[in-house]
Amino acid sequence: MILVFGESGQVARELQRLAPDARFLGRNRVDLSDPEAAAEAIREMRPTAVINAAAYTAVDKAEEEEPLALKINGEAPAAMAGACAELGIPLVHIATDYVFDGSGEAPFSPADPTAPLGAYGRTKLAGEAGIRAAGCTHAILRTSWVFSAHGANFVKTMLRLSETRDRLRIVADQIGGPTPARAIAQACLTIADALQRTPDLSGIYHFSGAPDVSWAGFAREIFAQAARDVAVEEIPSSDYPTPARRPLNSRLDCSALAAFDLERPDWRADLTDVLKELGAA
Incomplete structure (x- = not known):
């Protein structure tokens, strides 16, 4: 039984x-x-693997609530990892x-130096460190x-926003890979299964959708697939200030x-499915 x-x-x-059979x-x-x-929940349930899909994710609010975010994003994963180490079971985080x-x-790359810009990143990095220190079989994804x-x-x-606006100003200098939650979930299950058989695969891995795109480019694809007539004006991050800096x-x-036979998902195909589910395509 997998505990999530x-x-x-x-x-x-x-x-x-x-x-659906997971807890x-x-x-x-x-x-x-x-x-x-x-x-204690891990010790009580004694699962075959643990997936931590919970976090404090309010990036801007974390600037004011860093101690709480550290408890949830840093100390809790470390405690999970300690229990997993005791029981000899893998943790996917x-x-x-x-x-x-x-x-x-x-x-x-997973080995590149880390340097978080804000509280959210610092607390998540603390969680990574706590998991590694606990010594359990793990994958940090x-x-x-x-x-x-x-x-x-x-x-x-x-x-x-497209319901009431025909023009939106969207940040264009932040570039990344939109990642479907469904693909992350499947990757977590695949990795959890592999770690039970091959603990030596423990480590840090990266998983994001392809191709990389700006937020403005992502918005254009959303509107194109949803047949929404919305013009996208590209702006720099400096024109959209937030309490927490974004990379x-x-x-x-x-x-x-590749160690798990996984590849980057094409987010455009998954976007089509999400829009259908939302009744927007």
């Missing part, structure tokens, strides 16, 4: 579709601001491109720009995924 932390998030919702723990069952509760500073134009038919994400925001370069080198 997370229930209502984008990846957790897709995991429920793909692995899902939402914040009503286990509050990750109490890291020891997460560890969803991480983020925000651990990098977004400099340059080359894709970041860094991803980016997650979208699906569930929750809050860029695709749903663009569709909502300009979120390109991820995903070549190490």
Whole structure:
């Protein structure tokens, strides 16, 4: 039995579709601001593998609530990893491109130096360090720009704005790979299964959609597929200030995924499916 932390998030919702027999723990069952509760749940349920699809993801709010974000993103994953090490089971943990500073134009590899720009990235990086220190079999799966038919994400925001606007100003100097939550969920299951058989595959991996694109380019594809007549005006990040700085370069080198026979998903094909599910295509 696979134990999944997370229930209502984008990846957790897709995991429920793909692995209905897994056990899902939402914040009503286990509050990750109490890291020891997460560890106790693992010890009690004794699963064959753990997937952590839960996190504090309010990037801007984290600037004001870093201690809380650190509990959820840093200390809780470390506690999970400690329990997994005790039981000899693998942990698959969803991480983020925000651990990098977004400099340059080359894709970041898993081994590249980290330098988070804000509280969210710092707390997620702390989680990575805690997992590695615990010594359990693990895969830290860094991803980016997650979208699906569930929750809050860029695709749903663009569709909502297109209902009342025929022109939108969208940031064009941030480049990354939009990643379908469904593909992340499938990758987590594939990796969890592989780690049970081959613990030596433990490590950090990158997983993002292809091709890389700007937010403005992503928006144009959304409107094109949804047949929405909305003009996109490209703007720099400096014209759209936010409490937390975003990395300009979120390109991820995903070549190490070959160890699991995984490839980068084409986000444009998954976007078509998401729009159909939302009744927007």
